[in-house]
Amino acid sequence: MSGIVGILNVDGTPVDRQVLERLAEFQKFRGPDAQHLWIDGHVGLGHALLKANDESARECQPFQLGDGIWIAADARVDGREDLVAKLTAASERPAPDAVDAELILRSYRAWGRACTDHLLGDFSFAIWDGPKQSLFCARDHMGVKPFYYAQIGSLLLFSNTLDCIRQHPAVSNRLNDLAIADFLLFDINQDAATTAFADVRRLPAAHSLLCERGSVSIRRYWTLSVTEPVQFKHESEYIERFRELLDQAVADRLRTKSAGILMSGGLDSTTVAAAAKRILTANGDGAGLSAHTVVLSHEAERRYANLAASALQIPIQFRIADHCQLFDEAEAPGHRLPFPEHSAWPDQTPDLLRQISARSRIALTGIGSDPGFSSRISVHFRELMRKRRMARAVSDALAYLTAPGRLSRLYVRARLHLLLNSENSFDSYPPWLNPDLEREWELWDRWKSHGVPNRRAALRNENTVEAVRPEALLSMAHVSWQHYFESVDPGATRAAVEVRHPFFDIRVAAFLLRLPRLPWCCDKELLRRSARGILPKAVRLRPKSPVPDDPIVGLLQKTKSRWVDQFESVAELRHYVCPDQIPPVWREKRSGVAYVNLKPLSLNFWLRSR
Numbered sequence: 001m002s003g004i005v006g007i008l009n010v011d012g013t014p015v016d017r018q019v020l021e022r023l024a025e026f027q028k029f030r031g032p033d034a035q036h037l038w039i040d041g042h043v044g045l046g047h048a049l050l051k052a053n054d055e056s057a058r059e060c061q062p063f064q065l066g067d068g069i070w071i072a073a074d075a076r077v078d079g080r081e082d083l084v085a086k087l088t089a090a091s092e093r094p095a096p097d098a099v100d101a102e103l104i105l106r107s108y109r110a111w112g113r114a115c116t117d118h119l120l121g122d123f124s125f126a127i128w129d130g131p132k133q134s135l136f137c138a139r140d141h142m143g144v145k146p147f148y149y150a151q152i153g154s155l156l157l158f159s160n161t162l163d164c165i166r167q168h169p170a171v172s173n174r175l176n177d178l179a180i181a182d183f184l185l186f187d188i189n190q191d192a193a194t195t196a197f198a199d200v201r202r203l204p205a206a207h208s209l210l211c212e213r214g215s216v217s218i219r220r221y222w223t224l225s226v227t228e229p230v231q232f233k234h235e236s237e238y239i240e241r242f243r244e245l246l247d248q249a250v251a252d253r254l255r256t257k258s259a260g261i262l263m264s265g266g267l268d269s270t271t272v273a274a275a276a277k278r279i280l281t282a283n284g285d286g287a288g289l290s291a292h293t294v295v296l297s298h299e300a301e302r303r304y305a306n307l308a309a310s311a312l313q314i315p316i317q318f319r320i321a322d323h324c325q326l327f328d329e330a331e332a333p334g335h336r337l338p339f340p341e342h343s344a345w346p347d348q349t350p351d352l353l354r355q356i357s358a359r360s361r362i363a364l365t366g367i368g369s370d371p372g373f374s375s376r377i378s379v380h381f382r383e384l385m386r387k388r389r390m391a392r393a394v395s396d397a398l399a400y401l402t403a404p405g406r407l408s409r410l411y412v413r414a415r416l417h418l419l420l421n422s423e424n425s426f427d428s429y430p431p432w433l434n435p436d437l438e439r440e441w442e443l444w445d446r447w448k449s450h451g452v453p454n455r456r457a458a459l460r461n462e463n464t465v466e467a468v469r470p471e472a473l474l475s476m477a478h479v480s481w482q483h484y485f486e487s488v489d490p491g492a493t494r495a496a497v498e499v500r501h502p503f504f505d506i507r508v509a510a511f512l513l514r515l516p517r518l519p520w521c522c523d524k525e526l527l528r529r530s531a532r533g534i535l536p537k538a539v540r541l542r543p544k545s546p547v548p549d550d551p552i553v554g555l556l557q558k559t560k561s562r563w564v565d566q567f568e569s570v571a572e573l574r575h576y577v578c579p580d581q582i583p584p585v586w587r588e589k590r591s592g593v594a595y596v597n598l599k600p601l602s603l604n605f606w607l608r609s610r
Helices: 017-029 080-089 100-118 177-186 235-254 267-282 301-312 349-357 369-373 377-386 390-401 412-420 435-441 443-450 455-464 470-476 479-488 506-513 517-530 551-556 559-565 571-575 591-597 599-609
Strands: 002-009 034-040 043-049 069-078 120-129 134-139 148-152 155-159 207-212 215-220 259-262 289-295 316-320 362-364 498-500
Touching (some): 002 017, 002 120, 017 043, 080 100, 177 443, 235 362, 267 362, 267 369, 301 316, 316 349, 349 362, 369 470, 369 517, 377 390, 435 443, 551 559, 551 591
Parallel strands (some): 259 362
Antiparallel strands (some): 207 215
């Protein structure tokens, strides 16, 4: 819940205190409540504290237990009772209300580098082991907490804030050309170990870093693997177990009297909101939850969100986005990310988080349900046919088609729309890439191997993965989630709010990935049934919103948007893009074509503002 930074000079050169102070001070925006340093010769740690709950008010980092082993952590430890019991059995004996950093440090003392095998939660930490003269760092299983580092000569520099590392005088502004090319091709960097800057690397999710005797090694300590299906006798047991796990995940992420939730009118965020309301009410803090969402005034989403908020008795604040213009937040201080982001339609999430920060420092989301429930119903029936289980196939088909509200959720129109508009692709290969960049990085081959157009290859990948539902496992483990987590982290949003995602709790995720496709996963049937008596029927049985008119296309039809075809490119852009090869976008009515050909303008804004 804080900012961390550290410097290790492996050649023994003393740490420059003034430099470390500046780096810690830079993170004041994400840790405004206290900043502390610890320096011992060639190693130094800094910490900027954000008090997100009552326990963190007692926290003071960097922290040690008197044996020369120090920690700086941005962490929330879940399953605390179980961990305290295991530590007690290992002769560590922490107090039941020990702060999270202490629990991690005691886990390291008990199990060494295998401590990550015993930790649950979202964490990014660095431990300096004085007696061993080694540095051990780790990032949580799903990669919710960022961890960046730079190794330049004898300097090892690390932080959970990318822009903090860039403040060090030894770190250059050189860009990572492949990461920028990936943005232009896929929207995000496909390499989980690199950033948009050549000198700054990322520790991927579920990885640890060890530096000893001047050598740095990276190791994966955990892999998402779910090969055994969950099997209960009665359908009610699936619902009960899901509610139990989700309530546990939400409770671990609250540990406070107030929170905001980024809540649309969909099933995912309203299910989390219902769990949070239950938990806060049981603790006597039922009035501490508030909902926040962005809508367009003509959308049905506002009605569904209002219905859910009213049923749960949660106050809700709407941010109406009708006023948005193309790229109108592209260079706004609170919207500049440390990596390129397609910003034609401004992301309103930082504004919602600042709204939440007025009364709370914790924000919950419903993100993670989509990959958790991802399923191909055709695979289910293909398997039944292969095994000649015709009667089961017929009964499953009837059960699927006769589920309440199913006919409104077959999405025939949406499927036809996608089928008939394949030439209007959001992931088509751009015609304006710099040929030298294309050749150097073999971008055409990269696009074919990584991109959506290679759907047959994607299906082959699923066939090689051992899992209950391979499509869900691959979706949950995709590098795009790491990008999303980093985009809502305080290091990117500059909002002093901790964003937490209960569906990415590894206990919840593992349960969802073990579910059979039918009846529980297709159309998120488990959520619909678990919401009976809690959410209004209109919300519980609602179909996905139909494909709305693209607001970007609407804005492109206006005369005042003509400038998008006449923008002045910065010199750096030409290293990646041939501006004179970009097709005209003004008055373009195909949303996918407009999306692809506006990317150079997004990159131009980012290059100019960084």
